[in-house]
Every structure is written in structure tokens, then in C-alpha cells.
Amino acid sequence: MSIGVLDSNNLNGGQKLAVKYFCVAVILFVAQILFGLISGLQFIMPDLFFNVLDFNVTRMVHINAMVVWLLMGFIGSVYWLLEDEAGVETVGLVLGNLAFWVLTAAVTVVVLVYLFVQVGPGDDFTRWFVNEGREYIEAPRWADIGIVVCILIFFYNAAATFMKGRWSGISGVLILDLVALAGIYLAGMFYTTNISVDQFWWWWVIHLWVEATWEVLVGCIMAWGLIKLLGVRRKIVTTWLYIEVALMFGSGILGLGHHYFWIGTPEYWLTIGGFFSALEPVPLVAMVVHSVYDSGVHKFKSANHPAMAWLIAHTFGNFFGAGVWGFMHTLPQINLYTHGTQWSASHGHLAFFGAYATIVIAVFYIAVQKWRGDVWMSGGLSGNGWKWKWSLGLLNMGVVGMTMALLISGYVQSFIERAIEGSTWSGYFAAQVHPWFVQGMNWRMIFGLLTAVGIVLLVWDLLTIGKGETRTRQEVPQDN
Amino acid sequence: MTSKWWANEEFWRKMAVWVTAGMLLVLIALTFDTIPKISVGSERVPAYSVINQRIDYVFNDERNFQVPVIGKEQLLFGKKLNEEEAEAMVTWGKKIIQGRNCINCHTLLGNGAYYAPDLTKAWLDPNWGNSNTREAMMVNFLMDPVTNYMNDSGRKMPNMNISKDEAKAIIAFLKWMSSIDTNGFPYNFKSIGQEG
Numbered sequence: 001m002s003i004g005v006l007d008s009n010n011l012n013g014g015q016k017l018a019v020k021y022f023c024v025a026v027i028l029f030v031a032q033i034l035f036g037l038i039s040g041l042q043f044i045m046p047d048l049f050f051n052v053l054d055f056n057v058t059r060m061v062h063i064n065a066m067v068v069w070l071l072m073g074f075i076g077s078v079y080w081l082l083e084d085e086a087g088v089e090t091v092g093l094v095l096g097n098l099a100f101w102v103l104t105a106a107v108t109v110v111v112l113v114y115l116f117v118q119v120g121p122g123d124d125f126t127r128w129f130v131n132e133g134r135e136y137i138e139a140p141r142w143a144d145i146g147i148v149v150c151i152l153i154f155f156y157n158a159a160a161t162f163m164k165g166r167w168s169g170i171s172g173v174l175i176l177d178l179v180a181l182a183g184i185y186l187a188g189m190f191y192t193t194n195i196s197v198d199q200f201w202w203w204w205v206i207h208l209w210v211e212a213t214w215e216v217l218v219g220c221i222m223a224w225g226l227i228k229l230l231g232v233r234r235k236i237v238t239t240w241l242y243i244e245v246a247l248m249f250g251s252g253i254l255g256l257g258h259h260y261f262w263i264g265t266p267e268y269w270l271t272i273g274g275f276f277s278a279l280e281p282v283p284l285v286a287m288v289v290h291s292v293y294d295s296g297v298h299k300f301k302s303a304n305h306p307a308m309a310w311l312i313a314h315t316f317g318n319f320f321g322a323g324v325w326g327f328m329h330t331l332p333q334i335n336l337y338t339h340g341t342q343w344s345a346s347h348g349h350l351a352f353f354g355a356y357a358t359i360v361i362a363v364f365y366i367a368v369q370k371w372r373g374d375v376w377m378s379g380g381l382s383g384n385g386w387k388w389k390w391s392l393g394l395l396n397m398g399v400v401g402m403t404m405a406l407l408i409s410g411y412v413q414s415f416i417e418r419a420i421e422g423s424t425w426s427g428y429f430a431a432q433v434h435p436w437f438v439q440g441m442n443w444r445m446i447f448g449l450l451t452a453v454g455i456v457l458l459v460w461d462l463l464t465i466g467k468g469e470t471r472t473r474q475e476v477p478q479d480n
Numbered sequence: 481m482t483s484k485w486w487a488n489e490e491f492w493r494k495m496a497v498w499v500t501a502g503m504l505l506v507l508i509a510l511t512f513d514t515i516p517k518i519s520v521g522s523e524r525v526p527a528y529s530v531i532n533q534r535i536d537y538v539f540n541d542e543r544n545f546q547v548p549v550i551g552k553e554q555l556l557f558g559k560k561l562n563e564e565e566a567e568a569m570v571t572w573g574k575k576i577i578q579g580r581n582c583i584n585c586h587t588l589l590g591n592g593a594y595y596a597p598d599l600t601k602a603w604l605d606p607n608w609g610n611s612n613t614r615e616a617m618m619v620n621f622l623m624d625p626v627t628n629y630m631n632d633s634g635r636k637m638p639n640m641n642i643s644k645d646e647a648k649a650i651i652a653f654l655k656w657m658s659s660i661d662t663n664g665f666p667y668n669f670k671s672i673g674q675e676g
Contacts, residue, residue, distance in 0.1 A: 043595070046635040051626075054638045055595045056584035122576030122646065133578025135592055169493070193571040196518040196525050196660060199589060200511075235489060242492035246499045253503035254510075262665035263589045264518045264525050267543075270663065272510070336667050340590035340598055413594075423666030425607045428597040429631035 003373035004469045010373045014082040014090040014161075017097060019371060021076030022364055024104050026459060028069035029357070031111075033448075033455050035062040040448050043441045057118050060131075060138050061111065066352060067136060068107055073360030074217055075154050078174065080367060081224050082158060086165030092157050099153035106146045110139050127191060134198075136206055137188045144189050151182045169238030173245055174220040181213040196264030203259040210352075211280065211322070212252040218318075218359045219244045219287070222311065225362060226291065229308050230298045233479035240290050247283035255280045261332045262339055270332040277330040281323030284315075291315040303476045304369050304377045306388040306465070310362035313396060317354020325350050325403070337418040342440070343410035350403040353395075361458070368462055369473065376471035388465060391457035398451030402444045409440030520567075524661040528566035531556045531655045534611075537604055537671050545664025554674075556655060557615060557648055566652070573653030580640045588657070590665060596637065603651070603658040604671040611674040615651065622647040 002009065008016050038058045042048050049058070082090055090096065113130055120126030127133070128141045139147070155178050162171045188205035192198050223237045257273025291311060295302075302308040325347040329338040338344070365388075369377045381388075413431040421427025431437055485491050521527040526548075534551035553560075561569065577583070583592035586599050607630055608614035621628045623644060625637035642650070 046633070050636070051638045054585075056581045056593070059593050059595070060581065060584045119581050119640065120579045122572055122574075122579045122649070124575075126579035127575070131579065131581055133581050133583060135583050138581070138584075169489070173496075191575075193528075193567070193574045194518070194520050194525060195574065195588060195657060197515065199591060200514065200518065239487065239489040239492055242489065242496040245496040246492060249496070249500040249503055253500070253507050256507065260514075262662045263591070264660045264662055265514055266517050266524070267663055269514075332663075336665060339665060340587040340592070340594065342594055345594060418667060420668075422668040422670040423598060423601070424670055425597045425602070425605050425630070429633050429635075432631075432633045432635070 003375055003472065004467060005373070006371050007373060008371070010371055012083045012089070013093050014079040014157075015367070015370065017090070017093060017100060018076040018079035019367055020097075020100055021072045021079065022367055024107075025069040025072040025076060025360065026364070026462070028065045028072070028107075030455060030459065032062055032065035032069060033452050035059075035065065037445075037448055037452060038062075040441070040445050044438075044445060053115070054118075057114060061114055063136060064111075064114070064138060070214075070352070070356045070360060072103075073356075073363065074214070074221075076367075077221050077360065077363045078154070078158055078178075080363060081221070082161050083165075085168060085171050085224065086161045088161060088165035090157055091160035091164055092153075095153050096157045099150040102146060103150040106143050106150075110143050113140070114138075124191075134188070134202060137202070141189065144185075148182065148185060148189075151178075151185070155179070155182055168234070169241060170220050170223050173216065173241055177213050177216045177220065181209065181217070184208045184213065199263045200260070200265065203256060207256045207259055208253070211255060212249060214356065215248050215252065215283075215318075215322075216245055218314070218356060219248070221359055221363065222287070222291070222314070225307070225311055225359075225366070226294055228366070229302045229304055229311070229476070230294055231476040231478040232294045232298070236294075236479075240286070244283045244286060244290075247279075247286060251276050251279035251282060258330050258332075258335070261335055274331050278327060280330075281319065281327050284319040284323040288315045288319050298476075301474075301476065302378065303474050304365055305379060305381075305385065306377065306392070306461075307362045307365035307369070309388075309392055310358050310365065313392065314354070314358035314362065317350065317358050317396075319354075321347070321350030321352070321354030321403070337414040338410065341410050341413040341418065342406045342437075343414060346403050346406035346410050349399055349406060353399040364462055365465075368465060372466040372469065374473040375466035375469040376473060377466060378474040381465070382469070385465075387457055387461035391454050391461055394450050394454030394457060396454075398447045398449075398454050401447030401450065405440045405443035405447060407440075409437045409444070412437040412440065526550060526656070526659045527563060528570045528656055529561065529563045530659045531566055531570065531652050532560055534674060535603065535655065535659045536674065537601060537658070537669055543664070545667065546669060547661055547664070548659045550659060554611070556652055566656075569649050569652040570656045572646075573649035573651070576642070576646050576650055577653060580642070585637070589660070589662060595635070598666060599654060599657070600660075600662060600666060601658050601669050601671070603655045604669070606670060606672045608672055610672060614672065618651050618654075619644060619647045622650060 035058045039062050042055045117130050120130040130140055132138050132140055159175050184205055187201045219241055223241045226232045226237055227234055254272055255277035257269045258277035260269035260273055329335050329343050412434050416434055417427045417431035421430050518525050532555055534554035536549045537546045538549045540547045585593050585596040588599050608617045622642045626639050629636045
């Protein structure tokens, strides 16, 4: 055990694999922001990379990099807590490592094809080997199959380890959630010409991942994180987790209906989708209460200040981004005007960042702490911890600023294009050239740059925090 | 420690299981009801051969929003297609739209990216002049969007190397898509003038 230096001897088997996933995740996170900057700039400078790297490519890389880095962050997080939670060594690590390399190679090939081949003719070859052309799941079919195989190996590692060791409330929820997560992906792996049926199943993947199984997955990570960082009693955390699962799936599964308003599906979805999706913020409120209460009870005394701060950012980000911003336009009476406008982009930015990026970053900090030999990461860090504080501030401010700017553009678009002009092509452009819309796009760019500075600092901090530190981790008393 | 039901771990564990299972069953039941209602040839999603006919988007007093109305014969590119031929053409159109990654600039049924106009009712858009000029303008635009762009935002559609036959297939898909009953989305749409 060495302290203050990155030494993989400080990690258990699962954790060694986890940090590999985290490294790739960070690289993809940087790529996400880079391509986000280009996409944002293309709104302001439409000639930028025209016919070379068009918006449909930059935006696709932007959103795909996000999905994959978060997924890799989640997979890494599970490997990270696996041995600790199960009490035994990870089962089948050789296979797990192989899956990591296969997945990483597949992602690299997919991105290179996105960038250098970009598009193809309207045949099956294009969908199998270039681009499926369906938002968020653009990855060609061969990669889909690769992803499923890797996820199954990951699932085997996790399930077999818990079966060999001990089960807990957290691991039980986690394993059942992973079954759903892997199974749902299959709903997106077929072709149909009928676009209504296409989008019906496409939403099973997108919604039931993002608004159901991912939420429960981060609930598990959060539960484990609160035990580790604050020393909260397991029984309380587990009870909360069950409550959240009940509320999350209770509202989120039928909340799927808010995507079935306008794709050809019957009118009863307006009622079902509107009602259940309006309830979706409830579990997120519960999470805020839960984490803030626990932090308060423990007087914010935690073993890892940056991780704790990011967990708090997660609860608020999840509540505002997914909860409030989703609720604002989830009722069909409002969504009729906001559907397919920058409103969705506004919600998407705050929700993905607030609900998911934050908690994965928290786990990055937990990982770095142990990787450096369980170093001190509470108060009184060198330089007063300015790097993590500034990156936390810049990233959050950047994303919140982009969210507000996009919301203003979204308002303009829904009023002018949707309500007044009647959603025609000329109506679309009438909104796009409106000074208020353009101002929103400019401000989005400014805050996007802030976000970019934030991630540079974050990467720098993750590479250096705890370097040369001689104090060991602050002990946190465990509740009885 | 506590015997109160609302703070009891076991109670909430059961709740989590039952609520999840219950909601999943309801979703499955609704899916069985919905899929036939959105199958091709249903009332809401017409058969592909609808591209042989005129399509309008008309306000319906009873439902209080616009709905697609299938009218008399209005052949696409002057050619009447049987069901099989129509399906082949619309299918090719959709595969081209996926292969060219259109959805990462445009929205279809409102889903996609927001860099370019929604395509849900593109077939009915007044941008194409009237029903006599529409087909030729759409083909020209798709084959050479850089020269034929129609907006003052500075944004242009890149040249996607679309052949004439490919353009026709895309248009067949767009015409068929405009006939789908989308519960009044997009709202307040002002359709192209059509003769007759």
C-alpha cells in the first residue's frame, strides 16, 4: 500500500477494471464537450466545417459520446463497489477485462466510421456497418451486438460475484435493474419502415433507460456512496432505495407515455403520459430530502469532500434537470408547442448533466482517493482544493447557463414557429433568425466555453488531487 | 427499531416489487392495444399506397385539432403504385433517411435534432409553392440543397449526394408520413395550396 501516488496495488480486482472504464469515460466526456462546442458554434457560424463535418455528424458524436461515457462510468462504478459490497473477489475478471477491451475497440471503430465515413446509401449495409440513423442509438448493428455481449459479460461478473459472496438490498436492486437495462436495449435492434412503430420501440430504449433503469442504477450508487462517505446506516439507505424504486418505476414506466403524444399512437396516451410523467419528479424530491437530511445529520463531515459535493450536485441536478425541467413541458397541452424545440435541448442538457454526469464524477473522486492509497480528501487540501472547487463551480454554472440560454431560445421557437407561424419551414426559420433566439444561442456558446474550462480543470484535478499527500483518509464514524 | 409501516424496510421492499411488476403489466397491456392501432393500414397509420392519393391536414371540430384527410387520387410522380410497389418505395425512402443521418439535423414526428425544420408534414409545406410545382421543387432541393436553399439564416443543407430516384423515394416516405394521425402535431400548420 503506497500513499500519495497512483498505485494499482491500492485497488482490488474489480477496482482495477473500474479505473480502466473511468479513464475511457473521461476521454469520451472530453470528446462530448468538444463536439458540443462545435455543434453549438455551427448554430452561430453555419459555414463552419460545412460539407466536411456537418452538424448531423458533430451532434451525433456529441450525444453518442455522452451516452457511452455515462454507460462506461456506470459499469465502472459497479465494478468499483462490487467486491466491497459482495465481500468476495470479482468472479470472471479475465472475461470482464476482455469485454472492456472489446467495448473500447468497438467504440473507437464506431467513432472513426462516424467521422470519416459519416453516411451511406439506403441499404442494409449502411445500417449494419456505418450508421443506423436513429437518434441516440446510431451505432451500427454490429456494434449493437457487441454492446449486448459486453453488457452480458458485465452482468455475469456482477451477478456471479454477489451469488458467491453476500447479497444486500443495494445489490439486489442493482442486479434486477441491470437485467432490465440489458433487456430493454434489444427493443431498439430491429428495422421497420413504419415510423410510428419504429419510434414506439425506440422510446422503450431511450425512455426506459434514461428515465427508469438509469435512475435506479444511480440510486444504487448513491445509496452505496452515502454509506461510504457519510457513514449512514445501511438499513436507512436501503429503505430509502426501495421507496425510490417504487416511486421511480411507479411513475417512470407509464411516464413513457409522454413520448407517445405525437407519434401516431392513440389519444389515450395524452392522459396516461401526462399524468404519470407529471409524477416523475416525486422520487427526485425524495432523493433531495434523503441526501440533504443525511448530510446535515452528519454535519457534512465526509471522507471525501469533492465526491460529497458532486453527490449533492447530483441530487439537485437530478431534481431540477430531470424533475423540474421535465415537468415544465411534460403535459400535452404545453408539449404540443414545445415538442421538438430547444426546450428539449434545455431539459436534456440539465438532466443528463445533473442526474448522471455529476454522480459519475463523484465516483471518479472516490476512485482516485483509493487509487492513491486512501489519501486524505476532506477539508484543508493543498491549495485549499481550489481545482475541484473551481471545476465544480464552472461545470455547474456552465451547464445551468446553457440550460437557461436554450430555454429562452426554446420559448422563442415555440411561440413563433409553433404557435404563430404554424410549424412550417418558413415558420421554423422565422424563429431561428429572431434576435431573441440568436441571443440564446450566443449565450449558450459562452456558457459552453465555461463548461469546457471546467472540464479541463476537472481532468487536471483528477490527475493531481492527493498527489504527495501524506495524511490518510478521514475516518467517518458509522451509524449504528 | 421502528414498527411504523411507512418506515419499514420490508414493507417498501414489497412495494417496490409490486409497483414495478404492476406498472410493467399495465405497460405490456397498453402495448398490445397500441401496436395494432399504429400498424400500417390502420386508421391512424394508413397503408403505403396512400401515396397515390391526395393528403390534407384539416381542422376537426370534434377532436379540436388538425387531422390528416385522405382525398381523391393524386399520383406521386404521375405513377400509380400497387401496395407492394408503394411499400418498396417508402421503405427505400426511410432507409435513405436513416443512412444519410437526417435525424441529427431534422426532426421526424418531432423527434431528432433542432438544426433544421421538422419533417412530419414536409410534404404539405407551403414552401413548395403549390401542388403542381411541389414534386419538382422537392426533387431539385434534395439533389442540390446548397443552390436551392430557402432561408435567410445562413444555414444550408449539405449536399448529401442524393440521386433523382433516391429523392423520389424520400419524397414517397415524406408523403406517407404526412398521412399519419399525430393527434394534432404540429399545431396550427398552414398547408400548401392544392388544386381541386
